[in-house]
Amino acid sequence: MAVLVTGGAGYIGSHTAVALHEAGRRGVILDDLSNASRAAVDAVRGLTTPDLAFVEGDAADVGLVGEAIDRYEVDEVVHFAASKSVAESVELPLAYFRNNLGSLLGVLAAMEDRGIRRLVFSSSCTVYGEPDVVPVTEASPIGAVNPYGWTKLHGEQVLDAVAAAGGLDVMLLRYFNPIGAHPSGVIGEDPTGIPTNLAALLMQVALGRRDRLQVFGGDYGTVDGSAVRDYLHVVDLAEAHLAALDALTTRTGATAVNLGTGRGHTVLELVRLAEEVVGHPIAHEVVARRPGDAGRIWADPSLATEVLGWTAERDLRTMLEDHWRWCESHPDGFADARTDPPRAPRLGGAPGS
Numbered sequence: 001m002a003v004l005v006t007g008g009a010g011y012i013g014s015h016t017a018v019a020l021h022e023a024g025r026r027g028v029i030l031d032d033l034s035n036a037s038r039a040a041v042d043a044v045r046g047l048t049t050p051d052l053a054f055v056e057g058d059a060a061d062v063g064l065v066g067e068a069i070d071r072y073e074v075d076e077v078v079h080f081a082a083s084k085s086v087a088e089s090v091e092l093p094l095a096y097f098r099n100n101l102g103s104l105l106g107v108l109a110a111m112e113d114r115g116i117r118r119l120v121f122s123s124s125c126t127v128y129g130e131p132d133v134v135p136v137t138e139a140s141p142i143g144a145v146n147p148y149g150w151t152k153l154h155g156e157q158v159l160d161a162v163a164a165a166g167g168l169d170v171m172l173l174r175y176f177n178p179i180g181a182h183p184s185g186v187i188g189e190d191p192t193g194i195p196t197n198l199a200a201l202l203m204q205v206a207l208g209r210r211d212r213l214q215v216f217g218g219d220y221g222t223v224d225g226s227a228v229r230d231y232l233h234v235v236d237l238a239e240a241h242l243a244a245l246d247a248l249t250t251r252t253g254a255t256a257v258n259l260g261t262g263r264g265h266t267v268l269e270l271v272r273l274a275e276e277v278v279g280h281p282i283a284h285e286v287v288a289r290r291p292g293d294a295g296r297i298w299a300d301p302s303l304a305t306e307v308l309g310w311t312a313e314r315d316l317r318t319m320l321e322d323h324w325r326w327c328e329s330h331p332d333g334f335a336d337a338r339t340d341p342p343r344a345p346r347l348g349g350a351p352g353s
């Protein structure tokens with residue numbers, strides 16, 4: 001049997017497809033390439049097997065997802081497919097609701113038609129909004145503060161309801177801040193347009209593709225005034241999906257689980273460590289806070305250890321070294337290797353969660 005990986009050509013999905021293969025599982029990638037390229041699929045095949053199945057198309061298309069399930073004998077699904085830029089979601093809320101909820105509903109309908117019960121869903125710490133108390137546990141108050149966050153919250157609500165009605169066993173994985181890349185340097189994050197996530201911006205400044213990094217907020221109540229986040233290596237995150245699939249063989253209903261290291265680092269700490277890793281200064285300036293940014297957020301990951309038997313292992317230096325290896329060898333991301341024709345601007349070009 002196989003695991004359907006929707007959004008498997010993207011950043012976290014591609015690493016998960018590799019982790020599945022390394023664990024001896026058969027993955028099937030379904031991706032509409034709205035924020036990824038065929039070259040990413042080829043790179044994953046290079047790290048796994050040339051036979052890795054890839055279905056190009058929209059996860060909202062119930063017929064297509066159903067065909068993929070039948071053809072490849074899928075019995076479990078990991079659902080990554082979504083648009084993910086907070087800023088873009090504020091400008092294009094309807095597109096975000098359509099894509100993120102539409103793709104989820106499409107996958108659920110195809111699963112229901114075939115009696116498939118086990119699903120792992122990409123949620124986000126963005127469902128906690130701006131928390132008053134840190135670290136956040138799964139019992140902390142939830143309440144997203146932007147359309148992207150609402151799509152994740154509504155997605156969780158849909159899944160809670162379907163699971164409560166007895167039709168689904170699902171892990172709602174609330175990711176903190178994934179960074180890093182596969183240690184081979186063959187796959188990694190390939191942001192389009194102007195990235196809004198910190199690691200990608202840092203690396204672009206380090207590569208000389210941007211003048212300087214703007215650090216939003218220098219007056220938070222933290223050790224150096226900059227915001228605190230819980231950075232998590234993408235390979236640790238990928239491995240958590242395997243642990244979640246394993247846990248679903250015995251655990252029923254819907255379970256929300258935080259995925260983070262449980263350690264917070266300030267933005268300026270990250271900049272300083274990145275400077276050590278790349279071997280030269282990275283120009284940056286501290287500017288005003290951005291509305292809607294939490295000053296500090298990190299996870300209490302103890303439930304992940306208890307329920308999934310998973311703990312993040314890789315430290316911040318490893319995250320940055322691996323991210324840098326990918327960026328240095330692929331300054332234009334997968335662009336060099338791209339064989340597909342140029343496309344219209346894509347949704348979800350900038351991670352914001």
Ligand SMILES: NC(=O)c1ccc[n+]([C@@H]2O[C@H](COP(=O)([O-])OP(=O)(O)OC[C@H]3O[C@@H](n4cnc5c(N)ncnc54)[C@H](O)[C@@H]3O)[C@@H](O)[C@H]2O)c1
Pocket residue numbers: 006007008009010011012013030031032033034035036057058059060079080081082083084099103122123124125175176177178348351352353
């Ligand atoms: N990267 C982060 O910081 C972060 C944090 C928390 C949660 N998440 C969530 O994790 C998931 C994966 O994020 P990522 O960083 O790998 O993003 P990504 O954009 O790299 O990957 C998402 C993939 O889904 C595909 N896709 C989008 N809509 C689709 C659709 N309707 N049908 C088929 N494919 C579709 C895109 O082409 C892309 O390859 C997303 O659901 C995202 O919201 C990401």
